[in-house]
Amino acid sequence: MTTPCHFNSAQLSFEGSPLDQARCLLRTVKPHGIVAEAPADLPPVLSSLLASPAALGVTKAQLRSFLQTQGIAESTVGGSVTDxxxxxxxxxxxxxxxxxxxxxxxxxxxxxxxxxxxxFINTAAWSGNKLSGLPDGKTHIYITRLGETRTDRTYGTPWRATQFEKPSTRFRGLFLHHELVQPRMGPGTQDFQSPDPGFTPAQYARLALQYVIAGVRRGEWMVPVYHCVLDLGVGDHDDPQHFDLAAWDAALQTTLAGVRAEQAEADVAVIAAAPTAPRARRTRPRKAGRTRTAKKAAPRRKVAVARKPAKKTSAKKKSPAKSPAKPPAKSRKTAAAVKKAGKKTAKTRARKSKKRA
Structure with a gap:
């Protein structure tokens, strides 16, 4: 048993500055859950971040641009970086x-x-590296030994994954959880044996990216914590085993440089596209002793312009009235047809009169 870090339940915070808290919460974890008593020796990059947590030096726009450049979907790293x-x-x-x-x-x-x-363990041949086979409802983010991530719960979802958080729902949402895939061995049901090095460079790189994402979304750098140290006195965990703080720190430096370079490249592009200012017109200096006097312009004389007499317009001539158009003469065929029809009508009337008689 090792001394737990003191937690102020009313303030929902461990005691001390962010640097002090990290030195306590990142103490070396040994097999069987034994934690070193000496405070952790924090590496330079992490120390500088925690010394001024609010000085992010990274924007959400930079982070999103970096993820797009790397081909990383925001859904796989805890959700939208703007949330x-x-x-x-x-x-x-x-x-x-x-x-x-x-x-x-x-x-x-x-x-x-x-x-x-x-x-074997650092390749797709081992089933532990298959994202689809990882259990649900255990954490916020999984990181395989290939450096691939899966969002189990988004960073916007409060979730408990340690014994320390279990007693009170007030602790739910105070911690963001990250499971690094690591194989174990041991006799019988024991699993205290772990590989050394404990994690791959790809895992450290992706964990560094997750730390940057979490900090940018929070607006301040977060205090990193080892699971085993957090659960001292209330749990029996021993993870993470063989975690290399120096390797993670180097990955943090590389990741931050990459994210910040996105803005630098954008600035260069903006400067290159900016229109150049027009050159100032050069004027020759005047010789001493010579001055130019402006000539007064003579007033213009008003010249009377004779108006031309207006032309008399002649009255419009009346056009002769048009004679009414004569109706078209009936054609010979039409007249003959009418005459023939009249004869037939007369014969018909004569027949009807005979019948009546």
Missing amino acids: RICHANSDDPNAPLARYFVIHDTSFKLGAGQDFDPD
Whole structure:
């Protein structure tokens, strides 16, 4: 048993400055859950970030541009980078935003005949690296040994994943959880044996990116925490095993440089596209002793212009009235047809009169 870090339940915070808290919460974790008593020796990049947590030096626009450049979907890294992270007390708006960035390992026990061969555990051949096979409802983010991530719960979702958080719902949402895939071995049901190095460069790189994402979404750098140290006195965990703070720090430096370079490149493009100012017109200096006097312009004389007499317009001549058009003469065929029809009508009348008689 090692001394736990003191937690102020009323303030929902561990004691001390962010640097002091990290030195306590990142103490080395040994097999069987033994934690070093000495405070952690924080590496330079992490120390500088926690010394001024509000000085991010990274914008959401830069971060989004970096993710797009790298071909990383925001849905795989905790959700939209423009969204806030969750609040404590089950996402109570009056409670503080999540403050702690918890680092776990999955402690997946290898099967019979399997070992820590890097050509096996660090490849897709090992089932532990398959995103689709990772259990649901355990964490916020999974990171495989190939550096691939899966969002189990978004950063906007309050979630408990340690024994420390279980007693009170006020702690739900105070911690963001990250499971690094790691195989384990041991006799019987034990799994205290772990590979050394414990994690791959790809995992450190992606964990560094997750730390930047979480900090930018919060608006301040978060305090990193080892799961085992957090659960001291209330749990029996021993993760993460063989976590290399220096390797993670180097990955943080590389990631931050890459994200910040996105803005630098944008600035250069804007400057290159900016229109150049027109050149000033050069004027010759005047010689001493010579001055030019402006000549007064003579007033213009008004010249009377004779108007031309207006032309008399002649009255319009009346056009002769048109004679009414004569109706068209009936054609010979039409007249003959009418005459013939008249004869038939007369004969018909004569026949009818005979019948009546």
